[in-house]
Amino acid sequence: MKEVTRKIPKKDALGLLLGKPVYTDDLAPKNSLIVKILRSPHAFAKIKNIDTLEATNIEGIECILTYKDVPRIPVTRAGQGYPEPSPHDWYILDEYVRYVGDEVAIVAGKDEKCVDEALKKIKVEYEVFEPVLDFEKAEGHSSVIHPEKETHPMFEIGFDAQKNIAASYEMEIGSVEEELKKCDVVVSERFYTQAQAHVAFEPHSAASYIDMQGRLVILTSTQVPFHVRRIIAEAFDIPIKNIRVIKPRIGGGFGGKQAVHGEPFVAAVTLKTGKPAKIVYTRQEVFEATYSRHPMRYDITLGATKDGKLKVIDMQGLSDTGAYGEHALTTFMVAGSKTLPMYNKVDAVRFKGKVVYTNKVPAGAYRGYGAIQGNFALESAIDLLAEKLGMDPAEFRRKNMIREGETSPIFKIMGEGREGVDMVVRSCKLNECLEEGMKLINWKEKFPRKKISETKYRGVGLAIAMQGSGIANIDMGAAVLKLNDDGSFNLLVGATDLGTGSDTILAQIAAEVLNVPTEDIIVYSSDTDLTPFDVGAYASSTTYVSGNAVKRAAEKMKKLIIKEGALKLGLDESKVDFDGKYIYEINGNKKVSLKELATVLLYTENQKQLISDASYVGEESPPPFMAGFAEVEVDIETGKVKLINYVAVVDCGVTINPNLARIQVEGGLVQGIGMTLFEDVKYSPNGKLLTNNLMHYKIPSRLDIGNIIVKFVESYEPTGPFGAKSVAEIGIDTPPAAIANAIYNAVGVRIKTLPITPEKILMNLNKK
Template sequence: MSRVEEVSCVLRTVNQPLPKKDSMALVTGKPVFLDDVLQGNYLVVKVLRSPHANAMIEAVKLDTAKKVPGIEGIYTWQDVPDKRFTMAGQTYPEPSPYDRLLLDRHVRYVGDPVAIVAGKDEACVDRALKMIKVTYQVLPAISDFHQAKDNPLLVHPEENWKSLCPVGADNRRNLCASELDGQGDVEQVLQECDEVVEGTYHVKANQQAMMETFRTACYIDTYGRLNVISSTQIVFHARRIIAHALDIPQSKIRVTKPRIGGGFGAKQTVVAEIFPAFVTWKTGKPSKMIFSRYESQIASSPRHEMEVHVRIGAMRDGHIRAIDVDTLSDTGAYGEHGPTTVGLSGHKSIPLYGKLDAYRFHYDVVYTNHMSAGAYRGYGATQGLFAVETAVNELAARLAIDPVKLREMNMVRQGQIMPAYYGERTDSCALDRCLKRAAQMIGWEEKYPCRRMDNGKIRSVGMAMAMQGSGISGVDTGSAEIKLMEDGTYTLYIGSADMGTGCDTILAQMAAEVLECPLKDISVCAADTDSSPYDSGSYASSTTYVTGKAVVDACEKLKGQILKEAGKLLGIGEEWLEFEGTGVRSLPEAAVTEARSDAAGTGEGQNRGKVRDDGPLWGCENLHDDRPAQGCENLRDDGPAQGCENLQEDRPAQEHENASMDRGAPALEDRWISLGEIAAGATCGGQIALQAAAANSSPVSPPPFMVGMAEIELDPETGEVELLDYAAVVDCGTPINPNLARVQTEGGLVQGIGMALYENIQYTDEGRLRNNSFMQYKIPTRLDMGRLRVEFESSYEPTGPFGAKSIGEIVINTPAPALAHAIANATGAWLKELPFTSEKIYKAMNGSFTEGEI
């Protein structure tokens, strides 16, 4: 039995496919999203956007616009603070440069805000927007990111631009970040190699296209504070960013979130929040801003367009000895997430190969006059993995080695140090099992590389491996607080944001597991800067791993508090008590004697208690073994009454005092007190807070691993690709909720398929985005993907809660390289630019294709 199987045998709530706690509200269409929960009148806020890719505002005429009935206020660059900030939701000091103003005289992309308009309804705001007359001094723009570095034309020439972290940024060179990392002599090793594959791989700036666009509402509360309700993944970062944008103290701001209609990283940037926040702060009136889909397409926070240059060298026997990755990333007009996304293009692709003699990773992140990029699921790893995995597949073809065998020879394995992954060791890695299983599922041996069908079409297969992280090591901080309520149930307070992924539920599952109660007994109160304990937010694949551990720790602490209170109520030293889910029981005499002798031996008797502080997770095994699952409820029903009586009989006030003084006194008979009684006891003359908080940050970021394999049918007459089957096998450690992990995987795969086959971002020569609606920006429908099959090959991550790693991001990474591989196996053409449209495939097959043409 593997460790995970062992563990799952004793788990009751964790590792169970339970429905999400909010599921019935969602499927019945209850009013839970931002625009559903607002009561009363909110000013409508919109912004006037620049029609030019690079321009200085010379004059703005507002008088007619201001006369439109219902208009409350119109604001321009002259009305806002002149302190630069970043909209990137990152831990302070943010690696993203401070290059934004709320409104700037210098507009840097088509869509950059020029003026904020607030009015009583949409109609009057729309009218006023049309009446604002702006005179621009139009400047030449940088539209090609190859031309950006050291171009005399500067995107950010201003003096008050600043970079807080040493990321190699220099606004005088249009550089948002740059770095060189490596080990060994790459040039030397590449020279020694028998085969070197070299290529430049181009990934476009995909849109997250979450169904709910960006939106925020604000009002001033009783205490004169600015309350911000936003569809955001990062309430705490949002509070800091709004404080910077408005130049007001953070203490004046509270940020909360309702249900979020999808995020995928888009809402890790403060895209909408600052505009209504400014309006409400200025006017004192409630306001809201709801992005249209058009705005969400042209002025938001999409994936960084990257061009990844790769060289991979190997010996004839298949030993991959060197990888060189050089990434050029387009951060657009502003640097949100620019310095950090790019790092993953090398740090999460190179370490997949465990037998390297040398590697080098260099990158430049440049400013251009495109919309600013941001965080999108995969966060740079997606771009790097498309490049490296495609190059490895081409290498296999050149070496005439089966690409699965080539991976078997070279892949990273359990216990290895990964030099290109910050020197971390893989303490949990089932990548080898993922590969084996995926190959079985797709029928690799029979189907590789391709076969011609009777209808003239070609069926082929392709594959890719992937990794990601689990939070940002040493940075991401998750906290949790848990309270025992008067009826013996719990409320869990967290600052991470459930954007549909189900983190409210999986964190509650962990709490229920530790506290040995049913999931329904854990209420979740999430993401409010006033009441939640600090959390970096839901991004970087961190919530399960980082916040999850904080939840476990907080629950363990709370058990200690409960034992204390129970001891006080029962008049028994807490070390003679045992927490057992529905209540607390005194230990039988034998256990007491044993405990005493332990105490004599180790001197730790006072702490022995029944909360296992060593291995909260697996110390529970005995408990689980001898307690039927339904015992929970039964006990609760008939337990309290009798416990109550005992209490009243045996607990005169002074005896209780004595007992808490004399902590050594065990009970001679079996005693039991229900959680409800303990909670109620603490409300009457209470001195022990039945709540506990814990924070967690991890010095490591254990990578989840996966393998994806695609089978396609390609029509050589038209270049059309039909995806028939996709087999994905994931190692995310212990899946906390197998249903949700599976749906995460399926959803990520389909987004990856969309970016590989359909989703395109194209700018006109004037810098306008062509793909500005769902008419032009095509995300997959349910007719566009064939069969998806997902399985888990779980390792056990010792530093994660219940052995868990992350799942959210890794799942988007395999489709692009796997489909490129399948297309190459069908046609012999290695496509290096996304998306793989029929036109590109057809032209590549017929030798008339040049990159960037379509």
């Protein structure tokens, strides 16, 4: 392969690195009204009265909108497949406010100063209710967070608003209770994961204006431009044809931008005033009023026979979706569907639980999407079981984990919000990942621990993980290729590059098919007027789903070139081929260059525009796999954990661009390490988020990460474009369990609640 597997820089790299104006705030119309949001100071209240008169009279204020001024149509902000698995429980503005930070009023004015002043002058009277802040007490709480009649799911998701239940799910294969009786060893433990904040560095931003045809144009930092168009159309009851959504470059997303956030507010202002408007969230707003990861609780029971065969997995969960049920059911199900198939030889498996509303910052999509929560619980419990069996945890996994050519009934039973698809895992090098990782970390030498000094111990721990490659039978991506007169191509895709480099990867795939340099493929992505549909960047889908669409479109283009080339040469199509430069006679001397053919096609002979298109929906969602190994040093005097080494060995199929794949894994690992060791979300007793800035919410710095070693094993996914699977999320999944296991192996303390802070370790050490 010439273009695929090339470590080329991203097409937009130099522009991004050297500070070109490419993000939403850089490109918003210069005369945009500044839009800000008055946010609720209460965790749960009803607005009794809003007086905006004094605020409206401030010089420079253009409009102030309250729930009385905007349509009240229940939608979900979550950008997912349609019909949506998230309940329709959100309104542009509502008389109820359901968390500290919920929107009360939209204020637009000529500059920040007048808008800030107006925000202070709006008088709101609230009827304050007792908030639901503890997700373990949410079900059946006397406060009902969504009492309104209009809120509803689009299909059966186990929704029960009167009991504060956004979704619920249950499945069982075999009989867990019966099989547990036949087990020699059983472990049963409870685990908790916290609400991690995304901290994409470009804050959520959106701008809007009315174009010369009177249509609403929205420029936005989003992962899902086509979903934004649909949701805005629905929320404002305007036709989709009257909306254009443009995604410029995105300063990171990680799931936090897989939804509408600022878009409805600028749209409301532009629709009301006819004027351009923009909103740029403050960092505090990003923390308080966008998304965080669903906190979850899992009760895990595992059973095995004494020879080390895992027989039973039972996962019973509770997930906290915050004030709105965005991604509620799907993140919960992924905690099972992207962990349980790893142990496919069990006799019985059960996964059940509920997702509840609380009066906290809404939870949403976040890289890992449930899998990291489930992985922490399951992979911690697997180590507990292996220890009880007296087995090396690596050996226990090797004996029980999924292999290439095998399947799991989970694939069919658990999809995302609905039934999944049957599939055989065609590429799975999990065993190779495990072997290679053990070598790189030096497992045999280092497991379980080494004493470094009187107060310091080093331990190693591991976890295995899987993810998916898009959502089978749901996620669709499409691509269009267009031949230019110099023989270059425009590649138009709806796929949404949010910094990952997917534009470049998709160009590499097209270039490989056409046998041209990637530099000859000009990519334009994510503009609902100009590019074909794509669900967007989520569920690790772009390389696999959009990549397959691009590959098909390029194959069609190649056929078109051969057909037109044959006509030009006066030969039958079967007698010619195309090598990237020339269309040539296979057994002869006739040839015409692509450039010449392209020029005559546009200007002189047999004139036409060569254009090809293709769409792709995965019939399967081939999982990438990895094995993660942590080596930690624990100080028993302070409880402090130092991450010494983290080894990640990944099977993501063929890496289309090994540099970009590696960075995806490294970046995922570090987010996972942050979640494991210190990223924490704290609320005041009244439900106000305390960790609402980067002083109080610590993300990993370059000194916190230890030595990170990423390796890819050789693997080829037959259904993927040139053998590729996804790589976006798999990196984040293993650190919580691998580090927890390493800490246990180092000092014998098992932390079951993330993050694993020095306080928790020390308190557990003192208990021993």
